[in-house]
Amino acid sequence: MSQRVACMVLTWTCMLAACHGHGITATRVDGGVGVVASYDDDGTPVSLSEVRLFAPDATDKPVLLAATDRNGCFMFRPDTSGVWRVTVDDGMGHVVTEELRFDGHVVAPERNTGRMPKRYGVLAGLALIFGIFGWSAFLRLNRTLRAKE
Amino acid sequence: MHISEGVLSGPVLASGAVLAVAGIGLGLRRMSVDNTPKTAMLSAVFFVASLIHVPFGPSNVHLILNGLSGVLLGWTVFPALAVALFLQAVMFQFGGLTVLGVNTLIMALPGMIAYHIFHLMYGIVRRPGRVFGVAVVLGAMAVLLSGLLLTAALALGGRAFLGVAAGIVAAHVPVMIADGVVTGAAVLFILKVRPDLLVPSRWEPAA
Numbered sequence: 001m002s003q004r005v006a007c008m009v010l011t012w013t014c015m016l017a018a019c020h021g022h023g024i025t026a027t028r029v030d031g032g033v034g035v036v037a038s039y040d041d042d043g044t045p046v047s048l049s050e051v052r053l054f055a056p057d058a059t060d061k062p063v064l065l066a067a068t069d070r071n072g073c074f075m076f077r078p079d080t081s082g083v084w085r086v087t088v089d090d091g092m093g094h095v096v097t098e099e100l101r102f103d104g105h106v107v108a109p110e111r112n113t114g115r116m117p118k119r120y121g122v123l124a125g126l127a128l129i130f131g132i133f134g135w136s137a138f139l140r141l142n143r144t145l146r147a148k149e
Numbered sequence: 150m151h152i153s154e155g156v157l158s159g160p161v162l163a164s165g166a167v168l169a170v171a172g173i174g175l176g177l178r179r180m181s182v183d184n185t186p187k188t189a190m191l192s193a194v195f196f197v198a199s200l201i202h203v204p205f206g207p208s209n210v211h212l213i214l215n216g217l218s219g220v221l222l223g224w225t226v227f228p229a230l231a232v233a234l235f236l237q238a239v240m241f242q243f244g245g246l247t248v249l250g251v252n253t254l255i256m257a258l259p260g261m262i263a264y265h266i267f268h269l270m271y272g273i274v275r276r277p278g279r280v281f282g283v284a285v286v287l288g289a290m291a292v293l294l295s296g297l298l299l300t301a302a303l304a305l306g307g308r309a310f311l312g313v314a315a316g317i318v319a320a321h322v323p324v325m326i327a328d329g330v331v332t333g334a335a336v337l338f339i340l341k342v343r344p345d346l347l348v349p350s351r352w353e354p355a356a
Contacts, residue, residue: 092317093152093303121240122200125233126193132232133189137182144182 036086036098037073045072049090056082056102078102150213150295150321151234151252152302154245161305166250172227172257180225187346188229191218195256196233200241213324216291217332219260220267220284221339221346226260227253251302259294263287267336271347281337288332289325296321 037045051074053064068074068088078084081103089095157165180188191214198212219226231253237243244252270283296317304310339346 089156091308091313092320093150093156093299095153095156097155118200118241122197125196125236125240128236129193129196129232130189133185133192136177136180137185140182140185 036075036088036100037071045070046088046090046094047072049088052087052089054085054087056080056084059085062087150255150292150299150317151237151244152248152255152299154247157248157251157302157306161302162247162251165248165252165254165302169227169231169250169253169257172224172254172261173231176222176224176227176229179223180228184222184225188222188225191222191226192229192233194218195230196236199233199237199243211324212331213256213292213295213328214288214331215256215260215295216263216288216328217284217335219257219263219291220287220332220336222260223264224261226264227257230257230260255295255298255302258298259291262294263291266290267347277337277340280340281333284336285329285333287329289329291332292321292325292328293318 036051045068047068047070049068049072051064051066051068052062053066053076054061055063055078057080064076066074066076072088074086074088076084076086078100082101084100084102085097086100087095087097195214195218198214200211202211215226215230218229222229231249234244234252234256235246235249238245238249238252267283267287271280274280274283297314300310300314300317303313336347
């Protein structure tokens with residue numbers, strides 16, 4: 001039993017590391033300034049949404065409160081070396097955070113683009129749903145049969 | 150209509166998780182083997198419906214169908230929606246794992262309310278046209294209640310309730326209409342082909 005619980009906790013922790021953000025995604029454009037463009041999961045720009053900018057030396061308190069433009073973009077010029085954090089919040093519970101490293105010029109860290117294409121995700125999700133509930137039915141039937149024996 | 154990671158405070162997340170686990174536990178206890186395929190089907194419908202966006206006026210909408218799931222599943226709506234939300238969080242980063250409890254509660258609780266109202270009304274209203282009307286209202290109402298619960302959760306995180314509520318309700322008016330119509334049509338169809346699916350005593354084990 002304790003092994004099962006430990007396995008579940010480990011799985012949960014691993015998934016937590018890979019899972020963040022909702023329907024908003026953000027892309028970074030690099031150059032002399034930091035630019036973050038945010039989109040809803042259907043590609044609609046997250047326009048006129050609250051932006052919080054966190055400097056490398058002040059990670060708790062934002063150094064700037066602003067808003068994305070009508071194209072979902074926010075641009076700033078860093079003045080301190082380190083990792084700058086930009087949070088875009090559409091006010092309806094959807095938040096995305098992007099990080100940009102400034103080292104004389106803006107460098108976007110290696111981006112994880114391993115997100116599954118939607119159509120494969122849907123198929124995998126459906127398979128998992130029916131698998132989970134089928135497994136649950138099997139366990140219940142098994143338990144009932146054992147109780148009868 | 151999901152809340153992202155990092156928006157809500159620890160106590161809100163914990164409360165949501167505890168309530169959702171209680172609902173899931175009750176749902177699992179009431180989920181008979183015979184009822185499992187229906188639960189899986191509605192979980193799959195919820196999972197897919199949230200991912201299909203349909204252009205509607207200046208923006209686009211997607212179905213939620215928590216009202217339909219609630220009407221057809223009763224308490225089992227909790228595990229059905231929890232599984233779908235979990236997979237959406239893991240595969241598409243909709244919501245998240247720490248907010249899974251709150252998101253499950255936001256979606257499933259209105260479904261449960263719709264279930265109770267529907268079965269209260271189903272004993273009184275028997276004509277198909279009226280059943281359709283009740284289902285339309287409940288489908289829309291479930292989305293509205295989800296929006297209000299979402300707003301309440303955000304308000305507990307320190308946001309102004311009325312300002313957020315107005316924005317969320319306004320943004321979801323098209324979803325309410327679409328969900329209401331689809332819920333009504335689905336219930337009407339089920340009433341014609343498998344009316345026993347609408348009678349809980351036929352599929353819920355005795356409490």
